[in-house]
Amino acid sequence: MAGRRRTRVGTVLSDKPDKTITVGVSWLQRDRIYRKKRRRLTRLAAHDKDNIARTGDRVLVEESRPMSRRKRWRLVEVLDQADRADVEPESTPTGKGKAA
Numbered sequence: 423m424a425g426r427r428r429t430r431v432g433t434v435l436s437d438k439p440d441k442t443i444t445v446g447v448s449w450l451q452r453d454r455i456y457r458k459k460r461r462r463l464t465r466l467a468a469h470d471k472d473n474i475a476r477t478g479d480r481v482l483v484e485e486s487r488p489m490s491r492r493k494r495w496r497l498v499e500v501l502d503q504a505d506r507a508d509v510e511p512e513s514t515p516t517g518k519g520k521a522a
Contacts, residue, residue, distance in 0.1 A: 427485040431501065434479045435465065442493060443470045445483055468495040478504025 432447035445466045450459045467490075468483045475481050480502040483495045 429482060429484045429498065430466065430495075431480065431482055432466065434475050434477050434481055434504075437470070437473075437475055437477050441470055441473060443468050443475045443481070443497065445481060445495070466495045467492040468497050469493050470497045475500055476504060476506065 430445070430447045432445040434443050435446045436444040445468050447464045447466060449462055449464065451462045452459055466483060468481075469486070469489050475497055479500050481500050482498040484498045486494065486496040488494055489496075
């Protein structure tokens with residue numbers, strides 16, 4: 423079927439850059455001699471236009487046109503959200519180091 427774009431399901435490894443996520447897609451590779459399976463990880467840079475995905479989320483990404491030097495994938499949807507704290511950590515008081 424021509425014209426269908428590839429999709430992959432993976433885990434968000436990083437969400438630090440603006441509108442970009444790094445997705446790890448896991449797959450099995452069989453050893454040529456011993457026929458033992460090895461788990462491999464492919465890292466994909468994906469476009470996240472609304473910055474909705476966070477580290478640890480399971481996401482669906484789809485192949486797209488090149489958006490930058492490394493980004494050739496885009497986020498379609500967040501399948502499962504990772505457990506996150508409900509409250510943001512408090513910032514340290516002004517001054518140096520730890521609070522007394």
